[in-house]
Amino acid sequence: MKILVIDDHALVREGLRQVLKGLDENVDVLQAGTCEQAFALAQSHLDLDLALLDYHLPDMTGLQALDIFAERHPELPIVMLSGSANYQIMQQVLKSGAAGFINKSSLSDELLRAVRQVLDGNVYWPEDRQQGPLTVPNENPNPKSTLTQRQELVLQGLLDGQSNREIGKSLSLSEETIKTHVTSILRHFEVQNRTQAVVAAARKGYKPRETS
Structure with a gap:
């Protein structure tokens, strides 16, 4: 298992690396302090299983980086990390196609639960205590589905x-x-x-x- 952690604070990256060991003692955690470093690592490690991406980075925003990852590595699940559980931010992240959102203040157990859920092919979103479950505004309120x-x-x-x-x-x-x-x-x-x-x-x- 190989996971890329993208955060400009070395202590945060190391802390996440230690927590991710709870998934598998042999998990390979790659670290990047900027988006450019992250893009280079993703290009040289095409077998990545997951990326944890900080919302605030020095060279571009997490949302901008998310768009680039989606273009270059569309099959790579991206989980956004943020020190703020702002409801509007979570909505933006959801609409941008991330596989999940995790507050940096989350306990280790919640972080591991979220990562496992995304690795299983699902999406993880915390429930906002005031706003309720996250939803995305309908692009078409009455979509005509061709699904059976x-x-x-x-x-x-x-x-x-x-x-x-x-x-x-x-x-x-x-x-x-x-x-x-x-x-x-x-x-x-x-x-x-x-x-x-x-x-x-x-x-x-x-x-x-x-x-x-």
């Missing part, structure tokens, strides 16, 4: 953060059948992975089911 009813049920599972096995169990379908439906969903939204499909679906008005 079964594909929409599978998509709902993706939005809820379920694995293929969990979706298959809930729909009484095999995992292979779910994979086939997921492939069709990716093609429908013209994306390359589950994370991008969830973001694209959110932009079209699809939402995770509310949990009590």
Whole structure:
């Protein structure tokens, strides 16, 4: 497993490296203090599994860097880090296609839970205590979907953060059948992975089911 940590503070990078050891003692954590360093590392390590990207960096903003990563490495999941859990910032990050958002003040257990969720192909977003679950404004409030009813049920599972096995169990379908439906969903939204499909679906008005 190989993870890229991008933050301009060496102590923060080292702290994250130590926390990420909780995923796997042999995890390879690459470190970059600027976006340019990060882009160079990503280009020379095409087998990266994940990148943790600070929102505030010296050479450009995290959102600008996110756009460049999306263009150069569209399959690489990016999780944004920020010292502020500002709701507007989280909305911007979500709309920009990040796979998750983590507050730097989060406990180690929450950070590891978020990273595991993203590595499993899901999206991680903290629930804002005042604003409630994050949502993306609809680009089209009444989208005409060409997904089949079964594909929409599978998509709902993706939005809820379920694995293929969990979706298959809930729909009484095999995992292979779910994979086939997921492939069709990716093609429908013209994306390359589950994370991008969830973001694209959110932009079209699809939402995770509310949990009590």
